Amino acid sequence: MVANGTLVWYYHICKRQVWLMGHGIEPEHENPLMAEGRSITSLFFRRYEENKEINLDNRIKIDLMRGNVIVEVKKSSKFLKAAKMQLLFYLYYLKHEKGVEAKGVLSFPEERRRVEVVLDAESEREISSVIKAIENLINLPSPPPPVKVRYCRRCAYREMCWS
Ligand code: SF4
Numbered sequence: 001m002v003a004n005g006t007l008v009w010y011y012h013i014c015k016r017q018v019w020l021m022g023h024g025i026e027p028e029h030e031n032p033l034m035a036e037g038r039s040i041t042s043l044f045f046r047r048y049e050e051n052k053e054i055n056l057d058n059r060i061k062i063d064l065m066r067g068n069v070i071v072e073v074k075k076s077s078k079f080l081k082a083a084k085m086q087l088l089f090y091l092y093y094l095k096h097e098k099g100v101e102a103k104g105v106l107s108f109p110e111e112r113r114r115v116e117v118v119l120d121a122e123s124e125r126e127i128s129s130v131i132k133a134i135e136n137l138i139n140l141p142s143p144p145p146p147v148k149v150r151y152c153r154r155c156a157y158r159e160m161c162w163s
Helices: 005-011 015-022 031-045 082-099 121-138 158-160
Strands: 054-056 060-062 064-066 068-073 103-108 112-117
Touching: 005 015, 005 082, 005 121, 015 121, 054 082, 060 082, 068 082, 068 112, 082 112, 103 121
Parallel strands: 068 103
Antiparallel strands: 054 060, 064 068, 103 112
16 A cells, blocks of 8 residues: 555645655655644644644654544634544554554634545445546656646645746
8 A cells, every 4th residue: 555644635735736746756845734733733732732743654644643533633624524534544544553442533723614424335435536537647657637626736746837
């Protein structure tokens, strides 16, 4: 399995970006959305003493685990599908690689919103097919051509794609 949580997130935003990241091609500048997301996460965790991100095998980075519930903090729900699939990947990875059955919660503190994410038979099939699709995508000899999506204006690869 070459997929990781970050690639699963980007797979639902832009396939070209997955290929570029999967081939270790670094953008010139850091993605401002990711930096912003990190600062929201650290603000959220000031309320908790156990402010420690859990990094498992460089495949998943869990913001917070309480019992068997994984909490993933996001700045906004604008990319909800991507966030859900990323969390499903965490649950899938924990189950199949670590033998841990967990539930997930997406937390959007600025929107005072929480969304539960459950790995059931249907969602497991869905994330499993995404993992295979990411592997197939990265195995392509060249990246898919750029396609304008709403994320492009904030994307760290934008100069590479559009200049
Ligand atoms: S600039 Fe747009 S097309 Fe290029 S990698 Fe980023 S999101 Fe994808």
